Amino acid sequence: MKRTSFLPRFAETVFLRNIVLMQGLGLCPIIAVSTNLKYGVALTLCTAAVLLPTSLVMSLAGRHLPSRLRPPLYTLGATVLLLGAGWLINRCISHELYAALYLYLPLMAVNTIFSFYAGRYEVHGRPGHALLDALAASCGFGLVICLISCLRELLAYGTLWDVPLSVPFTFSQAALPFAGFLLLGLMGGLLQRLTGRPFNAAPGEEGGAAK
Amino acid sequence: MIWRETLLCFLTAALLQNIVLSTGFGASMLLRTLHRSRDTLVFSLLLMLFAVSTVLLAYPIDMALGTSWNIKLLRPGIVVAITAVLYGLFSLLFRHLLPRFYTRYGRFFPLAAFNNLVIAVALIINHRAAVTLLPAVGIALGACAGFLFLSLCTRECVDRTDHPDMPYAFRGMPVSLLYLGILALGFMGFASSYSI
Numbered sequence: 236m237k238r239t240s241f242l243p244r245f246a247e248t249v250f251l252r253n254i255v256l257m258q259g260l261g262l263c264p265i266i267a268v269s270t271n272l273k274y275g276v277a278l279t280l281c282t283a284a285v286l287l288p289t290s291l292v293m294s295l296a297g298r299h300l301p302s303r304l305r306p307p308l309y310t311l312g313a314t315v316l317l318l319g320a321g322w323l324i325n326r327c328i329s330h331e332l333y334a335a336l337y338l339y340l341p342l343m344a345v346n347t348i349f350s351f352y353a354g355r356y357e358v359h360g361r362p363g364h365a366l367l368d369a370l371a372a373s374c375g376f377g378l379v380i381c382l383i384s385c386l387r388e389l390l391a392y393g394t395l396w397d398v399p400l401s402v403p404f405t406f407s408q409a410a411l412p413f414a415g416f417l418l419l420g421l422m423g424g425l426l427q428r429l430t431g432r433p434f435n436a437a438p439g440e441e442g443g444a445a446k
Numbered sequence: 447m448i449w450r451e452t453l454l455c456f457l458t459a460a461l462l463q464n465i466v467l468s469t470g471f472g473a474s475m476l477l478r479t480l481h482r483s484r485d486t487l488v489f490s491l492l493l494m495l496f497a498v499s500t501v502l503l504a505y506p507i508d509m510a511l512g513t514s515w516n517i518k519l520l521r522p523g524i525v526v527a528i529t530a531v532l533y534g535l536f537s538l539l540f541r542h543l544l545p546r547f548y549t550r551y552g553r554f555f556p557l558a559a560f561n562n563l564v565i566a567v568a569l570i571i572n573h574r575a576a577v578t579l580l581p582a583v584g585i586a587l588g589a590c591a592g593f594l595f596l597s598l599c600t601r602e603c604v605d606r607t608d609h610p611d612m613p614y615a616f617r618g619m620p621v622s623l624l625y626l627g628i629l630a631l632g633f634m635g636f637a638s639s640y641s642i
Contacts, residue, residue: 256619259474259478259619260474261474262470262473262474263469263470263471263472263473263474263562265470266469267469267470267471303537306533306556306560307534307560310529310530310560311526311530315523317522318519318520318522318523321519325515325519338569338570340522341526342471342522342562342566342569344522344526345526345560345564345565346474347474347475347557347562350560411634412467412468412470412630413467413628413630413631415627416467416470416473416626417624420616420619420621420624420625420626420627421624423620423623424615424616424621424624427614427615427617427618428615
């Protein structure tokens with residue numbers, strides 16, 4: 236891969252082809268859990284920790300695996316990685332953080348990000364490209380979930396990273412799922428306006444589809 | 447009595463506390479299967495098949511394992527492993543018994559089996575709901591019926607907003623998400639009636 240193509244390709248995947256706002260992937264954790272910046276950062280790190288190795292492995296070995304075995308294999312692989320991440324968070328970082336993410340952390344393994352993103356490297360894609368795209372997709376996901384987490388935490392609790400700020404008013408309902416849907420819709424509209432590109436969810440582009 | 451509780455669980459998961467709107471489970475797939483009505487219907491039926499069979503298999507295993515922290519760490523892995531086995535089994539069955547259906551809709555099998563909604567329902571049942579097997583099946587069926595209901599509503603919204611007067615920035619996914627947000631706000635009014 237040419238060095239010069241790194242930054243434009245990375246920026247395009249993070250912004251113009253944003254995995255959440257332009258492709259509609261990984262919406263569930265953003266709607267349900269993005270109520271605190273800590274949760275947003277934890278889920279971003281977990282996404283990167285799983286998406287990078289699964290994309291790399293699928294780009295290297297995917298074509299040698301029978302098509303029907305690929306989806307269960309990378310889902311089970313992602314689950315094992317996320318269970319490890321959960322164990323680390325529980326033992327080494329914070330039990331409260333693990334308890335808050337308990338339901339959503341393992342569910343990241345069956346998130347559409349992995350089934351669409353890791354799955355698309357199973358037949359084609361060079362390892363370098365797969366790694367770069369996976370890193371950019373994780374950053375794109377992180378950008379959106381952290382931004383929405385900041386907004387919802389500020390609006391709902393008047394804090395940021397659990398630090399109280401002098402906010403003139405709070406709106407506790409901002410922590411409810413409807414606020415996640417609305418904020419995502421508004422951010423999607425803003426990005427669509429800025430880029431001039433429509434949402435892309437053409438049927439049949441799913442990765443990991445059985446043949 | 448048990449049937450009443452099952453029906454209540456079904457209605458709660460489908461409407462009163464719609465699982466997609468109250469948790470976001472399955473929201474991405476909902477937006478991606480809107481293009482064709484038949485795709486939406488087939489995907490929802492496959493979702494129902496996998497959700498119910500996963501609950502039926504996971505429930506007794508879950509009950510036998512208990513609720514210690516170490517087991518709680520492993521439970522998601524067990525549920526995913528059960529779903530992987532079911533995916534293999536149903537793929538084989540459909541490929542041999544309904545080859546035309548499988549050729550046409552085979553691409554939906556992994557997306558329905560390894561879906562947030564399927565795994566989450568199996569996890570929620572023991573984690574939050576503490577119900578018996580039949581109401582647990584009611585929750586699984588209700589969650590998928592709620593998914594189908596929302597898909598049909600959102601498709602109608604997409605059709606109606608596909609209009610020159612709609613600002614370009616909001617066409618497609620943004621307007622669907624805003625619509626789901628307003629719908630979630632409306633459904634929140636029912637949430638206190640009965641809670642899973």
